[in-house]
Amino acid sequence: MHxxxxxxxxxxxxxxxxxxxxxxxxxxxxxxxxxxxxxVVDGLGNRYRVQLTSVKPGEIRGRVESKEDFQTESPxxxxxxxxxxxxxxxxxxxxxxxxxxxxxxxxxxxxxSIVRVSEIEAEKKTARWQKIAREAAxxxxxxxxxxxxxxxxxxxxxxxxxxxxxxxxxFWEEEDAxxxxxxxxxxxxxxxxxxxxxEGGFSLEEIETAWQYGFQSITLGPRILRAETAPIVxxxxxxxxxxxx
Numbered sequence: 727m728h729x730x731x732x733x734x735x736x737x738x739x740x741x742x743x744x745x746x747x748x749x750x751x752x753x754x755x756x757x758x759x760x761x762x763x764x765x766v767v768d769g770l771g772n773r774y775r776v777q778l779t780s781v782k783p784g785e786i787r788g789r790v791e792s793k794e795d796f797q798t799e800s801p802x803x804x805x806x807x808x809x810x811x812x813x814x815x816x817x818x819x820x821x822x823x824x825x826x827x828x829x830x831x832x833x834x835x836x837x838x839s840i841v842r843v844s845e846i847e848a849e850k851k852t853a854r855w856q857k858i859a860r861e862a863a864x865x866x867x868x869x870x871x872x873x874x875x876x877x878x879x880x881x882x883x884x885x886x887x888x889x890x891x892x893x894x895x896x897f898w899e900e901e902d903a904x905x906x907x908x909x910x911x912x913x914x915x916x917x918x919x920x921x922x923x924x925e926g927g928f929s930l931e932e933i934e935t936a937w938q939y940g941f942q943s944i945t946l947g948p949r950i951l952r953a954e955t956a957p958i959v960x961x962x963x964x965x966x967x968x969x970x971x
Contacts, residue, residue, distance in 0.1 A: 727775075728756060729765040729864055731871050740790040742766055742776050747857065749786050752778075764788070767864075769871045771797050798869045800827040802969040803917045805891060807884040808957050809834045809924035810841040815954045820855055824862035824872050826961040827969060831859070832875040832884050838926030848878045881921065881932040885939035888919035893968075896921040896936040897960060898928060899950055901943040906963050909942065915968055922957045 730752075736743045744752065744766070752758050760781055766774040766788070773796035776788035806828050810816060820831060833855065835843065843851060855874045863871050879887070888894065892915040895906075921928070921936060928936075933943060946959060965971040 727763060727765050728752075728758070729767060729867070731767050731769055731860060731864060734768045734770055737766070737768060737774070737790070742774065742788045742790060744786040744788065745784070749784065752786055753781060753783065763791070766790075767796060767869060769869075771795060771869055773869070796869045798867055800829075800965060800969040800971075802827075802915065802964065803829045804961065804964065804969070805830045805832070805888050805917070805919040806957060806961070807832045807834050807879070807881070807888075807919070807921045809836045809922065809928075809953065810839045810843065810878070811953055812840045812925065816855070817858055819954050819957050820858055820874070821862040822958050823961055824859050824868065825866040826958065826971075827868075827965055828872055828961060830873040830875070831855070832887070833878045834884060834921070834924075835878050835880060836924050837929040837932055839924045840926070841924075843878055852876050852878065881928070881935055884919075884921065885936055885941065889939050891917045891919035893918040894920070894936075894939065894941040895944050896928065896933060896941045897923070897946055897956060898933055898943045899923075899945075900927075900933075901945040904942065904944055905947070906944055906967065909944070918964055918968070920960060920964070922960060923953065925953045 730744060730748045732744060758778060760778055762778045764776050766776045773794050774790050775792040777791055778788045780787040810833055859872050859874050
């Protein structure tokens with residue numbers, strides 16, 4: 727059954743309104759009709775079985791037939807700061823990160839980023855990334871919609887925003903002593919924030935900034951991973967150790 731995210735305010739009593747890109751997808755791609763049934767997720771842990779009652783350009787309405795608790799989220803809230811990547815490499819990494827359970831993704835403009843994004847371009851890119859995250863969450867069966875920062879941040883801004891995370895990590899190719907398995911905690915953490923760098927790696931200044939905010943530098947082993955590989959490896963490792971994989 728096809729699944730769609732809707733805002734909680736789009737559910738009133740037993741009526742559901744689907745609009746925006748979902749409306750177009752339902753009408754022109756899936757070609758669903760009145761009487762068709764879909765699943766609707768409100769991003770608050772609820773899943774609804776809905777029968778479409780009105781399929782018209784601009785707005786689709788449905789009637790709730792059943793409601794159930796729906797929880798597929800990791801117990802670990804993961805905040806990822808990922809440097810901008812050249813070309814369109816950021817897009818597939820974002821999709822896979824959503825599949826792996828990331829809670830929030832903050833695109834980073836770093837000192838050594840090959841990509842330079844203007845303010846106007848940034849607005850368009852973040853809007854597209856939010857759409858990608860939404861689609862990936864729908865396809866992977868997420869019960870909550872992960873966030874994508876509406877702005878492109880610096881390392882300083884990401885560190886400031888996540889200074890209260892229980893675990894704060896920066897993955898750095900020049901770190902040669904501390905691995906993820908060396909991070910020890912008395913109790914399982916509930917929040918983690920980590921930084922993953924660009925093709926040229928983080929500058930020493932950015933690493934020192936992360937240290938100042940309590941981030942611990944971590945190595946991913948003796949081999950240098952590509953910038954688009956590292957975030958997927960990191961998410962898999964932290965989910966395996968403290969999450970639900």
